[in-house]
Amino acid sequence: MKVVRYKATLAYDGTKFAGFQVQRQQRTVQGVVEKAIKTIAKSKQRIPVNGSGRTDSGVHALGQVIHFDFPFSLPAAAMLKALNSLLPLDVLVTDCQIAPPNFHARYDTTGKQYLYRVSQGRYTDPFRRFYTGHWRYGLDLARIKLALPDFIGQHDFSSFAASGGSITNKVRTIFTASVSEAANHELVFQFYGDGFLYNMVRIMMGVVLEIGNGRRPQHDILRLYQVRDRTQARYTAPASGLYLQKVYYGDGPADKSSKSD
Amino acid sequence: MKVVRYKATLAYDGTKFAGFQVQRQQRTVQGVVEKAIKTIAKSKQRIPVNGSGRTDSGVHALGQVIHFDFPFSLPAAAMLKALNSLLPLDVLVTDCQIAPPNFHARYDTTGKQYLYRVSQGRYTDPFRRFYTGHWRYGLDLARIKLALPDFIGQHDFSSFAASGGSITNKVRTIFTASVSEAANHELVFQFYGDGFLYNMVRIMMGVVLEIGNGRRPQHDILRLYQVRDRTQARYTAPASGLYLQKVYYGDGPADKSSKSD
Numbered sequence: 001m002k003v004v005r006y007k008a009t010l011a012y013d014g015t016k017f018a019g020f021q022v023q024r025q026q027r028t029v030q031g032v033v034e035k036a037i038k039t040i041a042k043s044k045q046r047i048p049v050n051g052s053g054r055t056d057s058g059v060h061a062l063g064q065v066i067h068f069d070f071p072f073s074l075p076a077a078a079m080l081k082a083l084n085s086l087l088p089l090d091v092l093v094t095d096c097q098i099a100p101p102n103f104h105a106r107y108d109t110t111g112k113q114y115l116y117r118v119s120q121g122r123y124t125d126p127f128r129r130f131y132t133g134h135w136r137y138g139l140d141l142a143r144i145k146l147a148l149p150d151f152i153g154q155h156d157f158s159s160f161a162a163s164g165g166s167i168t169n170k171v172r173t174i175f176t177a178s179v180s181e182a183a184n185h186e187l188v189f190q191f192y193g194d195g196f197l198y199n200m201v202r203i204m205m206g207v208v209l210e211i212g213n214g215r216r217p218q219h220d221i222l223r224l225y226q227v228r229d230r231t232q233a234r235y236t237a238p239a240s241g242l243y244l245q246k247v248y249y250g251d252g253p254a255d256k257s258s259k260s261d
Numbered sequence: 262m263k264v265v266r267y268k269a270t271l272a273y274d275g276t277k278f279a280g281f282q283v284q285r286q287q288r289t290v291q292g293v294v295e296k297a298i299k300t301i302a303k304s305k306q307r308i309p310v311n312g313s314g315r316t317d318s319g320v321h322a323l324g325q326v327i328h329f330d331f332p333f334s335l336p337a338a339a340m341l342k343a344l345n346s347l348l349p350l351d352v353l354v355t356d357c358q359i360a361p362p363n364f365h366a367r368y369d370t371t372g373k374q375y376l377y378r379v380s381q382g383r384y385t386d387p388f389r390r391f392y393t394g395h396w397r398y399g400l401d402l403a404r405i406k407l408a409l410p411d412f413i414g415q416h417d418f419s420s421f422a423a424s425g426g427s428i429t430n431k432v433r434t435i436f437t438a439s440v441s442e443a444a445n446h447e448l449v450f451q452f453y454g455d456g457f458l459y460n461m462v463r464i465m466m467g468v469v470l471e472i473g474n475g476r477r478p479q480h481d482i483l484r485l486y487q488v489r490d491r492t493q494a495r496y497t498a499p500a501s502g503l504y505l506q507k508v509y510y511g512d513g514p515a516d517k518s519s520k521s522d
């Protein structure tokens with residue numbers, strides 16, 4: 001029987017998961033999705049799920065993308081329905097398509113977009129404690145708006161990546177970095193780039209918040225590119241505020257110009 | 262030493278509580294608040310907390326009101342700060358005042374306001390599963406808007422109260438009943454009345470949703486007042502959508518007219 005490759009988009013509340021990637025004895029997104037797929041296939045073998053990348057424990061997704069090879073053909077709409085009827089309520093398949101056999105959720109990405117929600121105020125809002133990063137100190141929005149463009153462009157993000165790991169090339173390109181004000185004194189940050197290193201958005205957020213609070217010079221990001229020293233970026237913003245919003249496969253805003261060549 | 266009576270307003274995420282009221286071996290809002298007060302007082306005795314009323318497991322509060330007698334005087338702002346530093350992150354004291362010695366959080370109420378959030382769509386949104394009641398069937402907003410005024414006024418709510426319980430007078434007055442549309446196809450209902458019976462808002466919501474879906478006649482609420490039969494109201498909407506929004510003590514919109522006498 002010929003296997004069929006499916007591409008699916010997932011939204012998940014990361015609160016009760018030990019991250020995306022399968023780990024022994026832990027509840028993970030990949031784990032619950034693989035279990036559902038195995039049930040639909042009535043398979044005794046594991047059917048591996050490939051994600052566009054890992055997300056950490058407590059990190060959420062609005063548009064994580066996965067692919068997997070299914071042992072027989074099922075209409076995409078039936079696959080979506082079957083998955084959602086089997087998955088726990090903290091994971092939702094929002095889209096499902098039959099993909100070309102060579103599509104790869106991780107290797108084919110051309111960009112990713114993350115959101116980071118910051119709640120403010122003296123105390124944490126009980127209803128947003130798992131869904132925002134809470135910042136109780138002052139923030140000067142003008143300083144934040146002046147700092148964010150320093151991220152845009154191609155830079156060495158060594159200072160903004162958790163140490164360890166096998167990736168040696170730490171040069172990445174950020175296409176857009178913005179902030180907007182939302183209800184309840186919330187700030188919503190959006191970062192779109194060609195790729196992100198481990199913990200990169202959370203470390204970037206830590207630096208931005210410290211600039212907003214006046215603990216760092218206005219253009220400290222530029223200095224951090226030079227020093228290539230993760231310890232100088234200090235604070236990592238909490239996982240709870242981070243959302244993988246969208247994964248691009250040649251269809252991102254930044255992909256358009258290169259495609260017109 | 263003379264005890265001091267405090268009035269405090271609480272917001273809480275009801276998801277991880279077995280309701281408001283203390284129960285053996287269960288995590289309750291009253292239980293965690295009493296524990297914090299006892300710690301502040303360095304007391305060996307229990308210091309009882311009196312709420313405006315109970316909320317069930319999974320029901321939330323934006324403005325629950327409590328009172329308690331503290332063994333010594335502490336400025337209200339210091340009490341608020343001390344409570345919030347000891348309370349778990351799913352309970353927040355939003356206001357604290359020294360109250361007259363005869364103030365009673367339950368007996369002095371003149372009205373309560375509840376919110377009910379309904380999320381729609383085929384599947385439950387992972388991020389709203391604990392914070393809305395999900396309704397996956399059709400809803401005709403015009404039918405809902407035509408039904409809600411049937412709640413307004415003084416009625417016998419026997420059909421809308423969970424059976425059992427010691428309360429025999431089931432006549433209550435509803436001052437306002439409204440619905441508004443929010444982001445993500447959400448409907449937000451608001452009910453303000455002089456008092457609510459056990460499960461009353463959730464049973465009212467069940468009836469309203471069934472009217473909106475066409476499963477009940479347009480003015481079935483009027484019939485339910487007559488039959489005084491809880492079984493005919495059938496469906497109880499989930500706890501997750503319900504919020505105790507505000508408790509009034511002679512300061513509600515409906516209290517104004519009677520005060521001008």
